[in-house]
Amino acid sequence: MSAKDNSIIADLALAPEGHLKIDWASSHMPVLNRIREQFEKEKPFQGLKVSISLHLEAKTAYLAKVVQAGGAEVTITGSNPLSTQDDVCAALVEDGITVFAKYNPTSAEFKALNMKALENNPDLIIDDGGDLVTLLHTESKQHAVNLRGGAEETTTGIIRLRALEKEGELQFPMIAVNDAFCKYLFDNRYGTGQSVFDGINRTTNLVVAGKTVVVVGYGWCGKGVAMRAKGLGANVIVTEIDAIKAVEAYMDGFAVMPMLEAAKLGDMFVTVTGNRDVIRGEHFEVMKDGAILSNAGHFDVEVNKVELEAMSVSKRTVRRNIEEYKLNDGRKFYLLAEGRLVNLAAGDGHPAEIMDMTFALQAMSLKYVNDQYKSIGSKVVNVPYELDEQVARYKLESLGFGIDKLSAEQIAYLDSWAEGE
Template identity: 50%
Template sequence: MTVTPIRAKELKHEVKDLSLAPLGRQRIEWAGREMPVLRQIQDRFAKERPLEGIRLVACCHVTTETAHLAIAIKNAGADSLLIASNPLSTQDDVAASLVADYGIPVFAQKGEDNDTYHRHVQIALDHRPNIIIDDGSDVVATLIQERQHQIADLIGTTEETTTGIVRLRAMFRDGVLTFPAVNVNDADTKHFFDNRYGTGQSTLDGIIRATNILLAGKTIVVAGYGWCGKGAAQRSSGMGANVIVTEIDPVKAIEAVMDGFRVLPMAQAAPLGDIFITVTGNKHVIRAEHFEVMKDGAIVCNSGHFDIEIDLKSLGAQATDVKDVRNFTQEYRLKNGKAVVVLGEGRLINLAAAEGHPSAVMDMSFANQALACEYLATNKGKLAPGLHSIPAELDKEIARLKLQAMGIQIDTLTAEQTEYINSWTAGT
């Protein structure tokens, strides 16, 4: 990848330290080794420039993998700007390199407070975007609530989180989603792999980096058995843990049972767990009555998008003392004498304490994001307001390119087979 040095100080940005750029560039290049699909899209975009003249803002976790999405968007010709989608998910060296080495305006710092985060959302909207890449729908929600006059500028948005899709569906139900939104999250090459394998591995990576504890033999309670919960449960089991799943959906609960896991209500699981992982997308999944009955030293963490799944306010009210015991690890001493340990301030543990999903799986997720932006631009004015799926042919093309890069071949239908599966007259 060719990098052209720029005069970074002349580019608007808010990053921690531009001197971190050399390390960030090194790590970005390392991640690129595992992202062959997005690299092909970057190369094509550089030739075809499908986003020429389009103002685009991306609200994403600023990681080495996101850097390659940002580079693809720039190669496509967009006038782009990047902000963080979570106060603890930014990798400061990556943010510095995107500014200094790639000429991309970035407004993100690891550990930024909520006021700074919301100010960065406003900076993103000041860019008057035509396309928004969102991660949790904060930018879109702020646009609708506070910047109605800018909706006319918008071609559409893309969203790649379950939480964000839930919010977009609620917006459409309430009649305020008056523009197209591409549902990247539900693309097969996204949620089957990113949510399951990416979240599964990176969540445990974050827990281990924050605590350095042995998972084998521990009882791990996974709240939620969507694709992220499946990944967390499967990887925990693979590390030798005893896994309990909590669910509100009877179908998912049956699936968890048949996958070999115990299923209990949180009230019954709370006294049994050594480690708790929330991945529901809902609020206060673990709350006061659960903290009260947990084992002394129980560890709780969240891998859902927002820091609302663990009721930290009620935990703080029960505590007589709170202290840092390791990086990203706080011990709450309760009035009953027991301690509850919270990782990553209840934010995404895989990004707060670790590096997020491995680049090989984000290759497909961000390929979907890049192609979704091209799809919006190509179909400007043609898409109805509301949620739109990634076209099936794009989904399959991403899978085909990934297999090709992995050196894996698959079968193709014969003419006879094609005729058979498209016919209703042929029978036994």
């Protein structure tokens, strides 16, 4: 069955606009273009089926086309109901990739689309947040029969994978792409930092300068969000549960305090923890009128929407991707993108140049797990440093930059325990 006959998308007629988006993204992804050239020559996935679950927009679409160029039969679905772009889906179908994704499906439809993406019994997967892995260990176990392994994109997904591994339940190898240097140093920090405020600013059309921005969590994503908020002129407060990260935030020039104190001061809130209920009822009780709530973690559980709704007397949509919650005392809070990823649900995600490195890692990791799955076994492993460094070298070359090399004498000196002369 052809991709057109098998896919479930919104409207194939949207394809022209989708092609333009993909073309624009690919023209700013030189590292992935270089890997595509290699894949076209080597065909590392010839005869294999690859299922992908990622935020389905232009940059992801180009990754799917690169994997396809490596000989794979590619099926793709969305990892978030509000980040799927229907025109991009249509373009992929025209390019021979099977797509099971629509913008804003119901929860039941979203899960069904994810499950459809596994019915081809894939040999390899690329996952975002662990959704495919979870299905392959529960309701879609029968579709793991050919599975050699895969690669995981996000912090949340790695948490779920390591929990499976710890319990002895993980059934196949997974590469922790999120933990690679070229992922968290650039994607998590610079990508999240910029795209969060792209989404917030596009959605609210409000100034950031002068406002108090509360960043909940100071991992690599939180570092990026705090950095960009500061650059836009905000007063930044960081909340943390990790004492080391809290000291780091302080040394970086940010105020640090418990969430209950920060809740009284914040004008804008961005959650980036990967955990649930980090903004909840006790915090809503003390927040200022007009507070803007947003999330940049994978799932829509960081802001407790159930408690917020229970405390509200009314709820209405005041702008696209902005829901107003009015409390008994007249205070109003504004939740962006239903508490889902604000940078993707209310924006276009990370810049193409950033995702160039991340998706290069994904493509190379997929090849690595395909080559090494028998020796890896059913566990979570890091991206080999050699692949990480190769992506960085490709990036430098695309920028026209060079770096120094150690001389033989310098290498010998570093390898010696004796005191140098």
